[in-house]
Each structure stands twice: as structure tokens, then as C-alpha cells.
Amino acid sequence: MRSSPTTSAGLLTDRYELTMLSAWVADGTAEHPAVFEAFARRLPVGRRYGLVGGTGRLIELVADFRFDADEVAWLEAEGVVDGRTAAYLRDFRFTGDVDGFREGEVYFPHSPILTVTGTLGECVVLETLVLSVLNHDTAVASAAARMVTAAQGRPLVEMGSRRTHEQAAVAAARAAYVAGFASTSNLAAGRQYGVPTVGTAAHAFTLAYPTEAAAFRSQVAAQGVGTTLLVDTYDIAEGIRTAVEVAGPGLGAVRIDSGDLADEARRARAQLxxxxxxxxxxxxTSDLDEHLIAELAEAPVDGYGVGTRVVTGSGHPTANLVYKLVAVGDEPGGPLRPVTKRSPDKLSVGGRKATRRRYDAGLLVEETFAIDETTEDTVEVALMRAGAVVHSPTLDDVRAHAVASLASLPPEAHRLDDGPAHVVATGVSVP
Amino acid sequence: MRSSPTTSAGLLTDRYELTMLSAWVADGTAEHPAVFEAFARRLPVGRRYGLVGGTGRLIELVADFRFDADEVAWLEAEGVVDGRTAAYLRDFRFTGDVDGFREGEVYFPHSPILTVTGTLGECVVLETLVLSVLNHDTAVASAAARMVTAAQGRPLVEMGSRRTHEQAAVAAARAAYVAGFASTSNLAAGRQYGVPTVGTAAHAFTLAYPTEAAAFRSQVAAQGVGTTLLVDTYDIAEGIRTAVEVAGPGLGAVRIDSGDLADEARRARAQLxxxxxxxxxxxxTSDLDEHLIAELAEAPVDGYGVGTRVVTGSGHPTANLVYKLVAVGDEPGGPLRPVTKRSPDKLSVGGRKATRRRYDAGLLVEETFAIDETTEDTVEVALMRAGAVVHSPTLDDVRAHAVASLASLPPEAHRLDDGPAHVVATGVSVP
Known part of the structure; x- marks a missing residue:
């Protein structure tokens, strides 16, 4: 059996999208042209930038976004949609365009990360999926990027699968890799996305043997002396002594998962x-986040395993991106008018935006958006055209783009303490 | 296409489990008897209790836990496992027993929520899946329970799908329902688990029409006057006036998603x-959590929609449950010896535990565990026997159990401010 519920992407949707669609199918509005944008009104408190994650995963899901016949029958039986809307859903294919920031791009408040263009009907049913994927993966990528900065070149292993939903874990491993993590413990992420996987042993491994030495002998016999031995099940100094006794001085690594990690690392280095x-x-390892990693900079540590804090976005488990209608036409194929709601505490800007950046000595100093139709020099790239994916970088391409994009931020923006967004996109020309 | 990656549950696993398994298969330890327990060393800071979520979802996944032939081939090609371990995985079925707290049960630090008994090999490969499911669903259920308390009988709608991973969203809707939420916006949760779904409209719906009145007319035409109209796209007072003008005084409901909600609700009630x-x-709706819901107790509000804060565990997105080897034998079918690691900051208690509770006037006053084999009067129930699920309550049964279990807590334990765990399980008899 498959581990995942056999649900079409179409059902990963809030009911209100189909409520709206029903009314729009009934009166013809579903065929009016529309533009939606995904953006963050603000970054999580204290964050100076965010890193876009999930775009590649999202556009594959959008290209295959369907409702199965039996799901449509269920929707109709439940009274979620009427017969005409059921027919609309049975034939549903997204046929519009998607533009957006590259995955691995830094972003700021109001940056239009994703722009979806099509009919109102086909754009509106994507809302939940767009936001679920981008909010989750971007939250993880944004936290992971700060940890990569804190680690100053030392490798990071993502090992938080056990602290998050079993499928979110796979996406989190991918997002952390995009942001610069070296590897993951999650095997599904290795198979599905090619993220390098690593694994050592748990305390249970040692406890299963009468002695620690017996456990280490068994692990070395199976994995070779290059393996990583977990040395803190009973007593770290004794564990290290036993580890080197068993594996010899060619032992690959030791892992320490408890105590004051800086002190323990120093003692372990001297002993080794x-x-x-x-x-x-x-x-x-042991509940590390970017701040604890930074504190370990002076300790003789060769690598970090990060679990809970990276998969839960280090205090900000969602990126708070929203998906808003910014332009709409009043007849099929008709001209677009910019729209925005007026609630004073939730300001957004109507009209389809194109984003441009200004750099000084290679460092990003300004981000502006214009309500125009040109695509010259914009941060946005074409992701889908007429429902087909037209942007398919490898995951390592995406990772390389993240490295370059993060390098365009000045040291100030990489500070880990709370601070303002490095730049805030501003509108410059609204025709 | 299916929305979910075609991955067997077996791959939703940390690589180190297979590293350990390889050594155990090689030296025969994989067939030694073992007992693992899932428990929390402590509750999230300030929480007075937790609510178990995910058990029902988990045991179905464990019963079907497999590795596909092509996945095993990949594991072998990647060097994750050797040929002998690959053969072990190809035939893998969990054949052991699972006992545990009922889903919807309140729990405390050290409560042994889940006990897995079998061979070391079959128990160890379940670690990541057990923890992923329980940590996620329990975090959501625990946060949701506090919101249900704060709502004092007013209905809560879970609508956070867009703020979390697309598959986590389905599980979150289920967990919130278990804890007492009335319904969800997530259609997949409706179809897969029978959670009641509801949906109204977004601001985009109103913006798509030349006027708010035109939008309301279209929604009422499609959904009837019993529908819920979103009245804050432009101006709330004007929106309400238009809503009643269009739908008549029989209008089902209005939704307010911005501003000072208590003030707006009072004004809206007077106007209506x-x-x-x-x-x-x-x-x-609008970024509600248990504290904001409690603050709205005096306002004329008839229901709450909760998004981000419930699906992200209201500040604690993971329950921090761990899965630890507590007893192991030194030969197949041999006697068990209790085990525990010694790290001073991560104390756990060896041996298989049975949990009992003492009540005073129907209120829980003590939780104790004993290292014994009897199952009389224990909180634990049999969940799986010889690999088969033996506990299959309906989701509404689980929800009813949560109501009863939450009612066994005194008012002190339901306080929303930070406080200590209501009780902490203590050992009473260690033979």
C-alpha cells in the first residue's frame, strides 16, 4: 500500500474555493480573466529576508492538478458543488501561465513571489495548494538559510523528519537542501529528489548489546571504520575510549547528542x-538552531545535525504568504482592471507587478515593482505557459541559485538577531 | 495523477534505522525481542496537559508498512543496506503488538503513549513514522483542545490548510476535529475522514464583480440566503447593509476577517x-489563537475560524515525543532486561510500563506507572496484535473520548496561561 492517502491534488483545497467557483460557473464569471499573486505582507518577526522554497514542487503539482471522477461525485453528493460545477471539475486542467521568483531566491515584504494568470475559475481553485506548498517549504528554506550562515561552511545534516508530519518531512528535507544543508536523514527525500542521505545510529543500537564495545564492534563490522559512532549512551569519555579501541584511530566520526556541546566537543577533540x-x-546534535550553531563556532565541531528547529522553521513554521486577486476582467478575454481590498490592516497593491532589483558592488540595495507588462530585467521568470511547466532546473541548480542569491545580501542582512527586512519592495510606476 | 509522492511508508524513515538494522541483521540481533515506548520527557513550555492525536492514523500506516521492490533495489544500490538486509526489507511486515493511550486521551510528561513490542528489527524501523505521525497530530490536537476550551461551546472551524504542508493539512484537520473543532475547510479531510466541511467566500469573490452587491447577489443565487457573506472587503458597515439588502433578514451569517474583532462584532450585531x-x-476569523478566542468571550460572536495557529500547534508545532528502547532480550525469544541511556539531561526509565490513574470526584488527581506485565485497570489499550489492527473506533468515538478525557481535568489544568503539567507520571513499583 502507498503511504499517502489516495487523494487528487484537487481535493487539497479549501471548500470555499468551490463555493466561489459554483457561483462563478453559474453566472459565467469563472471565464473572466484574472491575475493572482502570492506574497508576504511582512516577514516573520525579526527576520531580515526570506528564501523562496517549494516552487519546483508546486508547479509539478499544478500541472497535474485534477479531480478524480469519484471525488467529483463525492463533492456533488455532499452538496459542495452543483451539477454544472461538477462537470467543470471533471474536465479541469490548469491552462494558464505562472511566473515567479526562482526557487532559492531571497525575498522581502511585498515581493510578488508567484503570479498566476488565467481564468478566474482556474486560478481560484489553486489557492490552497499554492499557499500550502510555498508557505511550508519557504518557512523551512528561510530557517535553513540562517543555519547555513551560522555554520560558516561546516556541513549541516537535516534530521527532523520525526518532528513533523511524515510527508512534510520529505518536503522539509528538500527545502533544507535547497538552502544549503549538505544532506538529510530522510530516505524518501533521497529517492524522490536526490538529496544525499546519511545515517549513523541511535542510543537504542548501543542499548541492544550487553556492552557498548559489543555494539561498536557490530557497527564497525557492518559499516567499516569510516562510520560515525554515537558515544554518549553511558559516559562520553568512556564511549570515545571504547570507540577508538574498537575502530582504531581511523574512526570516521563520533556523534555527541547531549550535555554542553561546546565543552563536550573540546574534551572529545583533546581525547581523540x-x-x-x-x-x-x-x-x-541535540535541539540545535541557528543561534546555538553560531555559539559553537569556536568549538572543534566538524558538522551539525539539526532536527526540530529546521523542519518547524525555527519559530516560524509558516511563511504567511497570501494569494490575492490583483487584477480581473469583466468579460471573457476582456481587459484587466487592478483590484485590492480596502481593509486598513491588510493593505495590498492591485495590478500585476514586475519586480526589479538594484545592486551596488554586487550587493542588493533596492527592490522595486512596477505595474507594467514588460518582462525586461525582472526578477520573475516564466514557470508555466498554457498549463505546461517551462522551468525545470535540477535541484542542484536551485541550490546553486540560493547560494548566489544569499551572497547578494550584505552582512547586515545575515545577522541572526531580530531586525528589519533588508529592503521592502516599493511601487514606482502605476500606469 | 495522485497528489502524493508514490513512496511506501517504509521510506518515510531516517537512514540510521536501516544502518542499525544492517548491523543487527548481520549478527542476528535483529531477531532479539524488544519493547519501545513513545513518550514526552516534558510538555511544551507552559502547557498543563497534552491531547494524544494521530494514533488511529498511525496504526493503519504500521499495518501497511512495506518497502517496494524498487525501493529496496534503490536502497541497496545507494549502499544504504547490504544484500541480506535488502532481503529482510523485501519481506518486511510488522508482526508485533502495539498498545497505547487511546487517541483523544490527555497525557502528561512520561506518560507512555505508545508501546511497541516485537523483534528489535521490526520495532526499530518504525521509529520515524511513529514519531512523525504522533508528534504532528498530537501537537495540533493539544493546541486545538485549548481553543475548544477558550471558545466555551461556540463552534470552531479549522481553516489552516494554506499555512502548512498540503498533506499535513489533511491530518491537521482530522486532529483538530478529534479535539473538538466542529468542522474544517479541507475537502480531503472531509472525504478521507468524514470531518464535516464548510466554506464561504474569499475577498477575491467580491473583487471579481463590479460591485459588492453584484457579488453578494451571485453568491446568494448559488448558495441560498443561508450562506455566509464576507462583509469586510471594502467597508464593514456598508458590507452588512448590502448583505441584508441582497439576502434579506434571513441571511445565514456574516464573516469579519479584519479590524478589532470584538468592536466589529458588537457593531455588526447592533446593525444586524x-x-x-x-x-x-x-x-x-483573522489570526485567532486560544488567547484571542478567550478575549472574545464577551463579544457577540457565534463562531470562530482558526487557521495558522491551530495547524502549527499554537507556538508548539511538534509534541517532542521520543521513541525509546526500554527493554530488550539477548537472544530470540529470550527474557527482557530493562534498559535506559544514562545522559543526565535526557533521563528516561527502563522497562515496559503500565499506566494507572486515580480520580477524585471524577477529576484526575494522579498518574502512576508500574513496571509490570498486568493490564488490569491500565490507561493503555491493545491497538495491534501480531501486526493486525485490533482497535478501530470511529472518528466520532475518538472525539467523544476526547470530550470525556478533557472533562476529567480540573479547571486549573484548563487555564491558558503558562503553568506546570497537571500531573507527572511517577513510577511506583519496579520489580
Whole structure:
């Protein structure tokens, strides 16, 4: 059996989208042209930038967005949609265009990360899926990017699968890799997305043997001396002594998962060196986040395993992106008029935007958007045309783009303490 | 196409489980008997209790836990497992027993929520899946329960799908319903789990028409006057006036999604009453959590829509449950010895536990666990026997159990401010 519920992407949708669609199918509005944008009104409190995650995953889901016949029958039986809307859903294919920021691009408040153009009907039913994918993956990528900065080149392993929903875990591993993590513990992310996987052993492994030495002997027999031995099940100093005794000074690495990690790493380094295991690496884990990683910069640590805090966005588990109608026509194929709601605490700007950036000595100093139709020099790229994906970078391309985009931020924007968004996109020309 | 990646549950696993398994298959330890327990060392900071979520979803996944032939081939090609372990995985079925707290049960630090008994090999590969499902669903259910308390009988709608991973959203809707939410916006949760679904309209609906009145007319034409009209796209007072003008005083409800919700609800009630719409209900949404819901207790609100904060666990997106080996044998079918790691900051108690509770006037006053084999009067129930599910309550049964379990807590435990766990399970007899 498949691990995942056999649900079409179409049902991963809030009911109100189909409520709206029913009215629009009934009066013909469903065929009017529309533009929706996904953007953040503000970044999570204290964050200076965000990193776009999930775009690649999203556009594949949009290209295959369907409602199965039995799902449509259920929707009709439940009174969610009437017969005419049911017919609309049975034939549903997204046939519009999608433009947006590249995955791995830094973004700021009001940056129009994704722009969806099509009929009102086909754009509105994508709302929940667009936001679910982008809000989750972007939250993880944004947190992961700060951890990568804090690690100053030391490798990070994503190992938070157990702290989040079992399918979210796979997407989180992918998003952390995009942001610069070296690898993941999640096997599905390895198989589905090609993210490098790593794995050592848990305390249960050692506890299953009469002695720690017996456990280490078994692991080395199966994995070779290059393996990573978890040395803190009973006593770290004793564990390290036993580890080197069993594996020899060629032991790959030791992992420490408890205690004051800086102190323990220093003690472990001295002990390993005194035992001749000068090339044995020290990996630390245990509720790390970007701040704790930064505090360990001076400790002799060779790599970090990060779990809970990266998959839950380090305090901000959602990116708070919204998906808003910004332009609409009043007849099929008709001209678009910009629209926006007026609620004073939720301001947004109507009209389809094109985003441009100004750099000084390679560093990003300004982001502006204009309500225009030209696409010259814009941050946005074409992602889908007439319902087909037209942007398919490899995951390593996306990761390389993230490196470049993060490098365009000045040191100030990479600070981990709370601060304002590095730039806030501003409108410059509204025709 | 299916919306979900075609991955077997087996791959939703951390690589280290298969690293350990490889060593255990090689030296025969994989067939030794073992007991693992899932529990929380502590509750999220300030929480006085937790509510178990996800158990029903989990045991169905465990019963069907497999590795596909092509996945096993990939694991072998990647060097994750050797040939012998690959053969073990190809035939893998969980054949052990699972006991645990009922879904919808309140729990505390050290409560052994789930106990998995079998061979070391079959127990260890379940670790990530067990924790992913329970940590996510329990985090949502625990937050949702506090919101239900705060709402004092007013209905709550879960509408956070857009703020979390698209599959996590379905599980979150289910968990919130277990904890007492009335309904969800998520259609997949309606179809897969029978959670009642509701839906109104977004601001985009109104913006798509030349006037608010035209939008309301279209919605009422499609949905009838019992529908819920979103009245804050332009101006709330004007929106309400137009809504009643279009639908008449029999209008079902208005939704307000911005502004000071208490003030707006009071103004809206007075206006609706003055227009003769005395039975028209007022629904409020907009970043609600349990504290804001409690603050609205005196306002004339008829229902709450909760999004971000419920699906992200209201500040605690994971329950921090761990899955630990507590007893193991040294030969197949051999006697069990209790085990525990010694790290001072991560204390756990070895041995298989049975949990009992003492009540005073119907209120829970004590939770104790004993290391014994009897199952009399224990909180735990049998969930799986020899790999088969033996506990299949309906979701409404689970929900009813949550009501009863929450009612066993005194008012002190239901306080929303930070406080200590209501009780902490203590060991009473260790043979």
C-alpha cells in the first residue's frame, strides 16, 4: 500500500474555493480573466529576508492538478458543488501561465513571489495548494538559510523528519537542501529528489548489546571504520575510549547528542587527539538552531545535525504568504482592471507587478515593482505557459541559485538577531 | 495523477534505522525481542496537559508498512543496506503488538503513549513514522483542545490548510476535529475522514464583480440566503447593509476577517439587529489563537475560524515525543532486561510500563506507572496484535473520548496561561 492517502491534488483545497467557483460557473464569471499573486505582507518577526522554497514542487503539482471522477461525485453528493460545477471539475486542467521568483531566491515584504494568470475559475481553485506548498517549504528554506550562515561552511545534516508530519518531512528535507544543508536523514527525500542521505545510529543500537564495545564492534563490522559512532549512551569519555579501541584511530566520526556541546566537543577533540584519532570528526546534535550553531563556532565541531528547529522553521513554521486577486476582467478575454481590498490592516497593491532589483558592488540595495507588462530585467521568470511547466532546473541548480542569491545580501542582512527586512519592495510606476 | 509522492511508508524513515538494522541483521540481533515506548520527557513550555492525536492514523500506516521492490533495489544500490538486509526489507511486515493511550486521551510528561513490542528489527524501523505521525497530530490536537476550551461551546472551524504542508493539512484537520473543532475547510479531510466541511467566500469573490452587491447577489443565487457573506472587503458597515439588502433578514451569517474583532462584532450585531436580521450569525476569523478566542468571550460572536495557529500547534508545532528502547532480550525469544541511556539531561526509565490513574470526584488527581506485565485497570489499550489492527473506533468515538478525557481535568489544568503539567507520571513499583 502507498503511504499517502489516495487523494487528487484537487481535493487539497479549501471548500470555499468551490463555493466561489459554483457561483462563478453559474453566472459565467469563472471565464473572466484574472491575475493572482502570492506574497508576504511582512516577514516573520525579526527576520531580515526570506528564501523562496517549494516552487519546483508546486508547479509539478499544478500541472497535474485534477479531480478524480469519484471525488467529483463525492463533492456533488455532499452538496459542495452543483451539477454544472461538477462537470467543470471533471474536465479541469490548469491552462494558464505562472511566473515567479526562482526557487532559492531571497525575498522581502511585498515581493510578488508567484503570479498566476488565467481564468478566474482556474486560478481560484489553486489557492490552497499554492499557499500550502510555498508557505511550508519557504518557512523551512528561510530557517535553513540562517543555519547555513551560522555554520560558516561546516556541513549541516537535516534530521527532523520525526518532528513533523511524515510527508512534510520529505518536503522539509528538500527545502533544507535547497538552502544549503549538505544532506538529510530522510530516505524518501533521497529517492524522490536526490538529496544525499546519511545515517549513523541511535542510543537504542548501543542499548541492544550487553556492552557498548559489543555494539561498536557490530557497527564497525557492518559499516567499516569510516562510520560515525554515537558515544554518549553511558559516559562520553568512556564511549570515545571504547570507540577508538574498537575502530582504531581511523574512526570516521563520533556523534555527541547531549550535555554542553561546546565543552563536550573540546574534551572529545583533546581525547581523540591524545588517542591518535586526529582525523576523526566530531558531529553534534541535540535541539540545535541557528543561534546555538553560531555559539559553537569556536568549538572543534566538524558538522551539525539539526532536527526540530529546521523542519518547524525555527519559530516560524509558516511563511504567511497570501494569494490575492490583483487584477480581473469583466468579460471573457476582456481587459484587466487592478483590484485590492480596502481593509486598513491588510493593505495590498492591485495590478500585476514586475519586480526589479538594484545592486551596488554586487550587493542588493533596492527592490522595486512596477505595474507594467514588460518582462525586461525582472526578477520573475516564466514557470508555466498554457498549463505546461517551462522551468525545470535540477535541484542542484536551485541550490546553486540560493547560494548566489544569499551572497547578494550584505552582512547586515545575515545577522541572526531580530531586525528589519533588508529592503521592502516599493511601487514606482502605476500606469 | 495522485497528489502524493508514490513512496511506501517504509521510506518515510531516517537512514540510521536501516544502518542499525544492517548491523543487527548481520549478527542476528535483529531477531532479539524488544519493547519501545513513545513518550514526552516534558510538555511544551507552559502547557498543563497534552491531547494524544494521530494514533488511529498511525496504526493503519504500521499495518501497511512495506518497502517496494524498487525501493529496496534503490536502497541497496545507494549502499544504504547490504544484500541480506535488502532481503529482510523485501519481506518486511510488522508482526508485533502495539498498545497505547487511546487517541483523544490527555497525557502528561512520561506518560507512555505508545508501546511497541516485537523483534528489535521490526520495532526499530518504525521509529520515524511513529514519531512523525504522533508528534504532528498530537501537537495540533493539544493546541486545538485549548481553543475548544477558550471558545466555551461556540463552534470552531479549522481553516489552516494554506499555512502548512498540503498533506499535513489533511491530518491537521482530522486532529483538530478529534479535539473538538466542529468542522474544517479541507475537502480531503472531509472525504478521507468524514470531518464535516464548510466554506464561504474569499475577498477575491467580491473583487471579481463590479460591485459588492453584484457579488453578494451571485453568491446568494448559488448558495441560498443561508450562506455566509464576507462583509469586510471594502467597508464593514456598508458590507452588512448590502448583505441584508441582497439576502434579506434571513441571511445565514456574516464573516469579519479584519479590524478589532470584538468592536466589529458588537457593531455588526447592533446593525444586524436594527436591520431585522436578528438570527444572522457573526463569524470571525483573522489570526485567532486560544488567547484571542478567550478575549472574545464577551463579544457577540457565534463562531470562530482558526487557521495558522491551530495547524502549527499554537507556538508548539511538534509534541517532542521520543521513541525509546526500554527493554530488550539477548537472544530470540529470550527474557527482557530493562534498559535506559544514562545522559543526565535526557533521563528516561527502563522497562515496559503500565499506566494507572486515580480520580477524585471524577477529576484526575494522579498518574502512576508500574513496571509490570498486568493490564488490569491500565490507561493503555491493545491497538495491534501480531501486526493486525485490533482497535478501530470511529472518528466520532475518538472525539467523544476526547470530550470525556478533557472533562476529567480540573479547571486549573484548563487555564491558558503558562503553568506546570497537571500531573507527572511517577513510577511506583519496579520489580
Amino acid at each position: 587527539d591524545s588517542l591518535g584519532a586526529t582525523a576523526t570528526r566530531i558531529l553534534v | 439587529d436594527s436591520l431585522g436580521a436578528t438570527a444572522t450569525r457573526i463569524l470571525v
